[in-house]
Amino acid sequence: MTDRHYRTPVHINNEDDNNPSNPSAGPALSDLIRVRLSRRDALKGLMASAAIGAIGVGINPRGAAAAPKLGFAEIPHAYDENLHVPQGYTAKTLLRWGDPIIAGAPDFDPLKHDAAAQAGQFGYNCDFVHFCPLPEGSGASDHGLLVVNHEYTDAHMIFPGFADGKAALEATTAEMAAYEQAGHGLSVVEVKRDGNGWSAVPDSRLNRRITLATEMELVGPAAGDARLKTAADATGTRVLGTMNNCAGGWTPWGTILTAEENVHQYFGGDPEATPEAANAKRMGIKGEPSYAWGKFADRFDISKEPNEPNRFGWIVEVDPYDPASMPKKHTALGRFKHEAATTVINGDNRLVVYTGDDERFEYVYKYVSSGTFDPAAGRANSTLLDDGTLYVAKLDADGNVTWLPLTFGEGPLTEAKGFKNQADVLIEARRAGDLLEATKMDRPEDIEASDKTGKVYVVLTKNDKRKAEQVDAANAREKNIWGHIVEMVPPMKDGRADHAADRFTWNAFIQAGNPKDPEAKAIYGGEVSDAGWFANPDNIAFDASGRLWISTDGFPDHGVHDGLWVTETEGEGRAVTRHFLGCPRGAELCGPAFTPDGKTLFVAVQHPGDEDGSNFQNPSTRWPDFKDGMPPRPSVVAITKDDGGEIGA
Template identity: 55%
Template sequence: MNEQFEIIEDQDDIPSNPTSNPRVADLINARLSRRGFFKGLMATSAVAGAYMATNGVVRAQDASTLTFKSIPQKITKTHAVADGYDANILIRYGDKVVADAPAFVPGAVDAVSQNKQFGYNNDFIAFMPLPIGSDSSDHGLLCVNHEYTNAELMWPGLKDAMGVSQEQALHEIAAHGHSVVEVKKTGGTWQVVDGSKYARRISALDTEMVITGAVAGHDRLKTSSDPTGTRVIGTLNNCAGGKTPWGTILIAEENFNGYFGGDISKTNEERNYKRLGISTDSWYSWVKYFDRFNVEKEPNEPNKFGWMVEIDPYDPTSTPKKRSALGRFKHEGATVILNKDNSVVAYSGDDQRFDYLYKFVASKKFNPNDRAANMDILEDGTLYVAKFNEDGSVNWMPLVHGDGPLTAQNDFNSQADVLIETRRAADLLGATQMDRPEDVEPNPVNGKVYVMLTNNSKRKEANIVNPRVENIHGHVLELTPPGGTGKDADHTADTFTWDIFLLGGNPANSDDKSSYHPGAESWVSCPDNMAVDHKGRLWISTDGAPKSDIPDGMHATDVSGAGRALTKFFFACPEGAEMCGPEFTPDGTTLFVAVQHPADGSTFDAPSTRWPDFADGMPPRPSVVAITKQDGGEIAS
């Protein structure tokens, strides 16, 4: 890790949940102690027994439906992909997005140009087919988040983000946000369409957004630049996201707290900001140059961040909308599924140690025949937080003003207050503390929901699931709604059941106490994002395997049958990089992935890798990679 990122991680590693609410680790321990072991891996072990060879080794090629051979988990200066596949760079930091964008100049400081070019640290990817409403898999819009910047890799002479000039700070602001580009596959190769009418850059520099829902116009959102409390310039720290059935995208505002600084005790929001981790020290220099990031000068500005943002990529003139009904916290993303009754349900994790898992159910139902009627579905609905129980059930508790403790007695005077302080409202309801819930995705094939719990280095209680003083490798939960499988599953239900899908760590290290299929070909550390392919198989990306020499990358596994939890390693990131944003085309023949912060831990002057260009003087550049099978077929089939 580079010095700046170490600082950010250290600060973000400090839990801000002051409650004694039950922790998921304690519940797992109690449940496993009572049951002896958990159902999912019992089933895996039983099925795996049928595939044991005479020497006691599981024949993975017989168990798994994934047809590729795992690649070595080895860190190198470039990426690697399974044999029989091509992994081509599609677009890189600084590449042209809008028609009049200039060419990338290494080390240049130019916010105006950057606002027209592909931003930094690409994360979430959404492929939106063209024409709209089609299932095209060779022509569409690629929508990509830009989470944060590594100043020390962007310009010479820097060690961290706090040393940048005002001009560099403006460039960083422009490098945040989102890019929309048109892409097309011709002759088997993906390319960005130059001069596309859909091309767009959304940034924190100048993109105006509106705030919708119960929070819009509230006094706690009013600032000197927006006395109405309904508008805001830009979006920050956009991590993962989601797609809607009506053809819009959702982008998350995750670690927005790190962009603000100043003495929070001088505001009326001290309790609110402390719970979100806003402190005197910002992670960026922006607070030195721009009043909006100084809470002493603009005490309400942070309340305009921490939301999910909805964007219509098919209309480059549309105004993005911050959907307050989905709550305010460190959203990793919001993945949407259409319920069997056309109800719209979105799942979201609050990516911090000891924080919570959420579900949103919209008030209005989806109209498949009227896109315009669906465009504001996410403006209103009920937000729920999860409470996990020892008997294997999950209760979804509504966060509704006036219910239970969410009243004026606890300083919740309206639903707006509940949404602005979603974390504190969830605290009072007794939600279950989680080990960094990141991506949460429903699987439309089996109807279950999978939760990536990346890690929790602050958890000190050992238990049978993670019998170490720190859960450094994380695990994956499997939630089952009632009603049946696939489209019959009822995601609006108040009660689900839960089990563990896999426990991260190195099977060769007994201290890790990891749990996979006995024939697993790879080991997972710090599961982060995920995608689901045509067959309902999970593709799990990783971020930050600690105390090891394995790269981050893309693992895949079946969710049922003989290959359940039999992980295989498909793609390896280059040195210093994280794997983000896995996204399949509708036909499953292309997998787009985002390689973030290559050469992390080094500098522009002496990068540990010059991926992907490998040219003298060219810095490492976060990039989107398009992976295709060399025979043109469906990936892993």
């Protein structure tokens, strides 16, 4: 997810995070950590700093653990116009905004902004990345499809002549709006590696652009509900496009799951004058959009199409191997500002999907299918995503997690509370979580489960709205501007982690920030170097060896670039992070993804140069082209080790 409060405050993807829309009285995670540590402090008579160090099971006091055994020279913190990787590694720009990927698409011209051309070119701000081997079902690591999300567009960085995003918004034309819409969605691109490194296959029959003009099917319990019907779709089962696609995931049957996140920012009009007023407010839709699309299309004006926003905010399934296939929006996984969709095949063969709601004081969810995964069924397994139970997490002060079902008719989710059926519960999943008093988290972003241990890692980027009355000696951060990572531990069943269980345990894995800053009260597993500390974790990924890679979004607030850090999750190197990659200025790092052999790491560099005072004509960096007249271009980068070995080893 993009956190842009330190840059030009227009087209702010999570602007409503500064005014959170969660009114519930459920406990905040900060309250639970404080209570838990306060109890330990009272019982053990420890000093506050020692209590903080003891927060997590397996977290060692600072200085007690050695650095992880990683085979690269850590790079320093910096803030400049370049991308940095360790000595012995090569970073090659593979796909740039505007590169033609569909046969017949024109070459990129920064002064010509034709929507039809952009619909055949690599889209704008790249986020989630996944490598799909070719042929399908193989373990190939030198040939495959890259699936890349395009989260949003920055008009003042795309179009010349605007000082900032506000000026571009006010001057948006129909042609500009069409170009922006074509820059959203996903790209599917065939890529190959040979003696010269990685390259794209621009005319591959498998290449595809998915945009806001791509027809999609609504499936699951809410499909066909009256609240999903519009003038353009009387069935409530068809919708054009997907937008604000942030992190994602993949399925065991070979498809991709992409998460629709900050969809609130695209809808103008007056939500208060519609039947969906309360629902719109809970999703942060205020009629003050960051895009002017509603001036040119009724569906982006909530006054004219009050149900259209209900058709966004879902998990979308895309088949990367079939460019003619229709994507599906799976309503059983709930509607909110999704980040990530991580799948696990449980020990009983049920499918489990973890996903977060990326806003301050929002919730962590998981979905458990009713049916079981059948490897022989192929794409037919997709129906597992339509029949199951969505749960929301409640973390208590004793270190337990209770997964509460969002099921119509159970507990407060009844007609008396305004829910007529399960479709209402799913469309208003946030309000359902409020009523269940789920734990309000500090911006839940990516969630990943370790194949090695079964433990689940929940990334919480930050929450700078924590109030003074929530602070005590055991949690001395009035505003969590640094973020942290929570580790959830499923119980064991028949020798395997039971992800379908309704009770887990939890502990704090890392509390980010500078250990030398007393205000931060950072927690790592041991000593980290001056470059090893980080802040604002966002996307994470496990490599084949079980190491956890952590990308950041918002680190420039602390004076250094966003980038990539790596740590072990077990043993003496647990929670001791080392710095591997640094972004160009103004950029965040997204989508770390590995090839099956672990010898290539793909990363997405999103919104390079997007910071205060930077625009198309005067960018703070011209990465990656560094040519006069060429703006910075969001890009996917392929990183390899010069000796051909495993990344990080």
